[in-house]
Amino acid sequence: MKRIIPALLFGLCAFAAQADTYAITNAVVHTMGPEGVLKRATVIIEDGRITAVGADVNVPRGAEVLDAEGKVVTPGFMEASSYIGIVEVSGEPSANDSRAQSTRYTAAHSVADMINPRSTLIPVNRIEGITRVITRPGNGLSIFAGKSALISLGSIDNAVLDRETAMHVTLGQYGAHLAGGSRGAAIMQLREALEDARDFSRNRRAFENAERYDYSLSRPDLVALQPVLSGELPLAVEVDRAADIEAVLRIADEYRVRVIVLGGSEAWIVADKLARANVPVILNPFQNLPSSFEQIASTLKNAAALHAAGVTIAFTSGESHNARNIRQAAGNAVAHGLPWTAALEALTVNPAKIFGVQNYGRIAPGFDADVVVWDGDPLEVTTFADQVFIQGRKIPMESRQTKLRDRYLAKEERPQVYDKP
């Protein structure tokens, strides 16, 4: 790739550079739309958006030109379930906000206002092509974890792009544990919460006058569940066992709520039912061991089988610090039967569809310019990103890790703590 004057030397400058215009030329562009794959194509990025894509595109005057030299360009990838922005060091409670050990706020527990856009996890993951993540809360003491949000990994001032992307609830083995030791109790807690939230919406005045029965949740939790009941906000249910997934489908049908299955180790067994109910699955393609009794039928073919049955799938790496390894996970799904294009969809357009993300996931005019130039097949383990754009910003390709690397790559006589003059 042509060397360009590093206009974005400092992190802060990077985020003031939104108005810049870029032209990526001579690229193999995976548009993820009806245009399919375009060869020798140019992508124009202006004011944060993609404004033109194609072989016969004029480069605007003043645009910074990147010759991709025939390399692959895709949309930035999306990790569909992470703790990025709310966890710095997982094992340190003081640097980990993922779980609230409180019963006062459960469904109302929201990640939106606690995202740290300066987290070290963000540069580490974005320079490897992850441009957006869903950040979800973990479970504290309740089966309700709370509300996830959509995060851009390329913005300090506007990192939270959607404050509410799903209501997260955990059933199955862990849900049973949280509910006192039985799946039945966990499901009853979910039903009761939905019943209470419905009653609350119908009898709000009576509730305010203390004329209703005691609800199982606090007032903020009941308020938080309203968009779930109205179908605006999907209920992301963490569940693995086939029988548990079937129970979720029954509840979804009964309460007319939209659900997303998160985990879904045994989802392939009930793939047809999931497809019929139009329920998407967010899975970790590495999951293949009978890690628990609810994951006995785990298989590397899960993604392929769900896709073949018509289920919309997206991926999670299961690891926030290494959300970047979602590409490797996708590649392994391909090695076990998932079509390559379907894997790319699971990293882009599918999570956009699942979480209702507008203008992301395709290389097409009008879409946000989350664009990555790769030095090879993006699903290959030996491939890395040459350049990442997020919402039109040319991202400095550095992180705390590259700085540590560069410090120890250089042989110095003084201790490494003294940087080179």
Add this chain to the structure above:
Amino acid sequence: MMFKKRHSLALLLPFALALAGCDAIQEQQPGDPETDDAFASTYQPMPSEPLLIVNATLLTGTGEKIENGQLLMRGGRIAAVGAKLDAPEGVRVFDARGRYVTPGIIDVHSHLGDYASPGVNAHSDGNEMTNPNTAEVWAEHSVWPQDPGFVTALAGGVTTLQVLPGSANLFGGRGVTLKNIPGRSVMEMKFPDAPYGLKMACGENPKRVYGSSGRSPGTRMGNVAGYREAWINAREYLSKMEKATSPDDMPKRDLELETLAGVLKGEILVHNHCYRADEMLVMLEIAREFDFKVGTFHHAVEAYKIADKLAETGTCAAMWADWWGFKMEAFDGIRENIPLVDAAGACAIVHSDSEVGIQRLNQEAAKAMAAANRVGMQITPEQAMRWLTLNAAKSLGIDEQTGSLEAGKMADVVIWSGNPFSVYSRAEKVFIDGALAWDSEDPRFQPKTDFELGIIEIGGQL
């Protein structure tokens, strides 16, 4: 020392009688019967027939690559490797066109069998979290050979693995090296004549586990005091044994001190869980103080900061490709850790510490290799293959027997469907001692543990 043999004969006798007729036992050379013969390996290679692999790209594990090469396996051994071999008349030939052939992958850090799947409470057998020094426990006594993880690791090309105790304790206990063919007992899996390992742990884990219950160690300085105290005791034990002129002078047998003394005698290899550069250097200083060798640092997330020191002391570092940030001592992980250790001339190894990671150690090596090459290091696939094979064999003290495609070594061999450093390649055929142990195309060579029977079959039906 004659008296020693006499001393322990009574202990040994019931074993010898019980297992009379077993060739493996009869052939044992009892050096120190108490420790050497109890729980000895009864591993027997599966039957095999000679096989000539032709038209393969061979990554030998020694850092070499042979294009369009040939490999002959016979009698469970690698008989010959080269561009063109004089194959015996009528030998079965496998045309490996488009495929790669490598030594079997060796994982120096596994807990398979000790933390078996499913991960129920009853299977939590990897950490004897009752005392900061449990050098007396042996990981092999927790190994459940029916762990389905052995088979999925085999599908990833793993032919040998070391099962270690966990890292809760300063001294976790003995590790054991296994051939990856599930047996009825751990003895049937033990790699013949492999030295034992001693698991030690630095840093956060021991001080958290014991400090949180008001016991020592509660700090890193407490950790170090704990190591030194134990080595002082071990020195004394060994010295008493060496000075003894009659059985009556011998110290009472102590399993904990016996293991530590084994390290001081150079018979047991130290495998030290340690993340931070500064702590690794402290551990090397303790080794200098008590005159033993740290064979391998495990995890070694900051090994790149002290790669020169590792090279100097001949200490291996067994590392992940990219795990970082899950705890404070893992905060400085970088993608180039493994190649930087290698480039300094130290012994670099890719390890898993994971029943998931062990299934694709080749991909982990690929990520590290590619990241290094992007910053101008020049790591070839044949060099990177050493991280998965010969260097790991050195760490386990079995590099004379396995770990490379060299004549005379055990025929622990993987035929990959393509370049093993591609995400799309898989271990197509895995040979252990020349016998086909896994075939991704043939269900007859896809073992299923007892646990998996009747629980779920392909198609999701009972």
